[in-house]
Amino acid sequence: MSIDEFGLGDWWPRPDQAAAGGLDHPPPDQWPMLAAKWLAAGFDSPQLRQLAAFRAGDGAALMHVLDLMPEALRSIGFDPAPADAEFTARCQRALNVVQHDLDITGYSQYRMRALIGRGWPATVFPTLPDGSYWSGSQGMSRELDGPLLLFSAAGSVSATLKEVHEIEWPVCAVHGGHSENIWDGEDPVDLISDVAWWLCTTAGHALAPVGQLTARLAQTP
């Protein structure tokens, strides 16, 4: 890959692509160079010039770059909000499938809401009613859809309950969980033949496809 005079490689998003999620690829320290490239291509606004003036390597400036980019994009007519809203809604639909399993196993008070985190790349985290979430979970990224998105949603919900409330969920009704140390269990979710499945965290067998858990297969509180 060749690097041009702006320090960017062969592919760089145009403003319309950037507003549609293309910024998940170039890291934020390249965004000022990207803004310079857009200026050179004929786009112009005070916000875009401000963004282009940042220099890489300044940590404080980097957080500013994350905030300034949406403003810069809007200032030249490309609002990233609709693409982010579509992404968040897609993640919420996956969380709603996982919510069925929470509800049916007696954990309905943990209502999971899709919230886009502040940071890069754009990641949606399941968020509890009190606003708490765990940014250490893998979360859901924009390129995911279908079974992979559901797999990611299920894993993130399970990890969030574990980190925020120290609850191991779901737990196999036959083999039980890890009441001595909830961190001992195996991963609770896997992709099997392109379907997201809950696994027994003790014996490793498949429990049920995500969204089809029952109070007979999994322990209830």
Ligand SMILES: [Zn+2]
């Ligand atoms: Zn089991």
